[in-house]
Amino acid sequence: MDIRQMRYFVACVDAGSLSKAALALSISQPSLSQQISEMENDLGAPLLVRSYSGVAPTEAGSTLYRHAQSIIKQFAQLRGDVKRGEHALSGQVAVGLPTSVAAVLAVPLFERMRAKYPGIQLQIFESMSGYLNELLANGRLDIAVLFRETETRGVTVAPLFSERLAVHGAAWVGNTRAKTVPLALLSGVPLVLPGRSHGLRLLVERAFDSAGLDLNVVADIDSLPTMLELARRGEAATILSGFLGRGKAHKDLLARYLVSPSLERSVALCRLNSVPQTAASRAVQDCMQQLVAEMAPTLDTAAARRGD
Template identity: 50%
Template sequence: MRGASRGAGGGTGTDDRGRDGHVDIAQLRDFISVVEAGSLSTAAGRLHVSQPALSQRMTQLESRLGAQLLVRGPRGVRPTPTGTALYRDAQQLVRQFDRLARDVADHRDNVHGPVAVGLPTTVAAPLAPALFDWVKHHYPGIHLQLFESMSGYIHELLLAGRLDLAAVFREDDAPRAGEVPLYSEELYLVGQPDPPPPSDDEVALSDLHAVPLVTPGANSHLRALIDRTFAAAGLRPAVVGDVESLGTMLRIAAGGQACTILPLSVVAGRGEVRGLGVRRIVDPGLRRHVAVRTTTETYEPREAVVAVRRGVVEVTERLAAQGQWPGIR
C-alpha cells in the first residue's frame, strides 16, 4: 500500500523508499507553508504539527527529489534556487488540485447513508476521532456509526453482517479478498517484571516465560498471537487473568500486579501510566498486521462504504506521517 503508514516505523514517520521522485500533495502544502513562513517552528504552528515532524517531512521531500530545497540557519530557513523553482510550481499544482477537489464536491455531496465501522480498542483510540472529522469534512451526507470493542467481538459483528467495515488483525500482510492493508506494529511488554530485564528498552521472549501476564480472552487475536509465538519458541505464557478491557489491563500493569503485552500506541502519551516500563519484545519479536475489511468479498460495496474505507486509509497514513500514531509502520 502506498503512503506514510508503511513508512512510519516506531512513530517517527520515516520513509525508507529513498530517492524515488514520488511526492504527495500534502508534502507540497507543507513545503509552501515553510517557505512562506521562513521558519520551521512558525510553519509547524500554522499546520498544527510538531516542529521535528515537519522538519523530518522536509528532509524526506529533499531525499525523494534528490536535491536540497531549504537552507537552514539560526534565523530560520530560506529556499535554495531549486527550492524557489519548486515553490512556484508547487503553488500551481496545489491550486489545480484544489480546483479538482471543488469539481468533485457535488458528487461527494450525493454520497450518503449510514456506514457502520468496527474498531478494536487499540485502533479506535488514535483513529476514531480523526476518521469522524474526515468523514464529516469530505462526505457530510454519510452517517458514521462507530463500534469500539475488543477484536474478538468486532470480528463477530463483522461476520454477522452488523458492520460494513472493520479493522482486523492478521499475522501477515498477504492480500485477502475484501481487505485493504493498513499498517503493521510491534508489540511491547508493558509493566515492570520482577526481576527486571537487563535492558530498559527490550526484553527477550525467553525472559517472559515466568512473568505473570494479563491478556484478553482466548477469542482475541492478541491472545492467539501471544500463545502461538510462545509455543513456537517452546514456551508457555504465564497468563494469570483474562481481561477484556484495555484500561483495566493498563491499570493492573501500572499497579504492579502483572504485566501485559500491547502495541506502543496504546501507552504513548498516557499520563496515568507515566513511568511504566515499556519494552520491545525481541528474539523473536511479536508483530501483527492490521487491515480494513468489508463485509462483502465478491463485489464492491456501496459507494458510501468505499468512501469511508478510503478515509480510514488516508487518515491512518496522515497520523503516521505526522507522528501522531507512534509505533506503526
C-alpha cells in the same frame, strides 16, 4: 415485502423483543407481529425464534437481517443524494475499530470525515477484535479494522500496517528506562491475557513456545481496561498493542516493545463481500487508507525499532 417491513424486522432483531421493538417503532405489538408473519409467508421461511426471553433470528432471519440493513442504508443514501445532489455523499457508515487502533485513528478519522464529507454520519464502534468480527459477520458494521493477513471466505481484506506488541507493566523486569524488553525476560512472569479465542493470545503462545519460554498466564481476561489496571497496579503484566502506551489515559503505565523476537500483527480493513458497498462506505475506507499513509512515520514498525 417492502422497505417498511425490513425496518420493522431489523428493529425486532436489534431489540431482541417484539414488545420493545413495537415501542421503539410506535406501533402496536399485534400489528408488528402481523407484519413479521406476512414477511415469513412471503419468503416461505421462519425468520424469528420466539421464546419467553424474547426473539432471535433464525438462519434465514440472519441472512435477511444482513441484506435488509444494506438495503435500508442504500435507500437512505438514495434519498440524501436526491435531496443534496448526486455528487454529495451522505448516509450512515458503521466502522469497527479495536481499542488500540482507535487510540490513534478514531479522532483523526472523525475530523477528516467532518471536514471532507459532512453529509456522512459516522458510527464508530470500539471494542476487542473478537466482538468486532461478530458485528461484521452479522452485518452490523460496514467496515471493520481487524487483525488479519489474508482474505477469508466472504471477507475482503485490505492491509493497512503492522501493529507492534508491547509488555505493559512488569516494572521489576529489565531496564525500565529502555523502550524495549527481550521476550526471554518474560519467561515465568505472571501475565493476564485475553482468552484462547483471541488471535493475540495465540500469537503470544506461539512466540513463547518457539523460544522455549515459560508462559505463565495467571488469568484469562477479555477486558482491556481490567488488564491494563492490573498491569498498572503491579499485580501482573500484560502483552497488548504498543499504541496503548501513547494515549493520555495510559501515560503513567510502563510500556515497552517486545524484541528478540519482535511480536507484530497485521492490521487490515475488512468488509463482507455479500453486502454491496455504498459510495459513502467507499469514501470512509479511502479516508482511512489516506490517514494511515500520512501517519506512516509513526505507525511504521521500523520507526519503532530505531529506539531498540
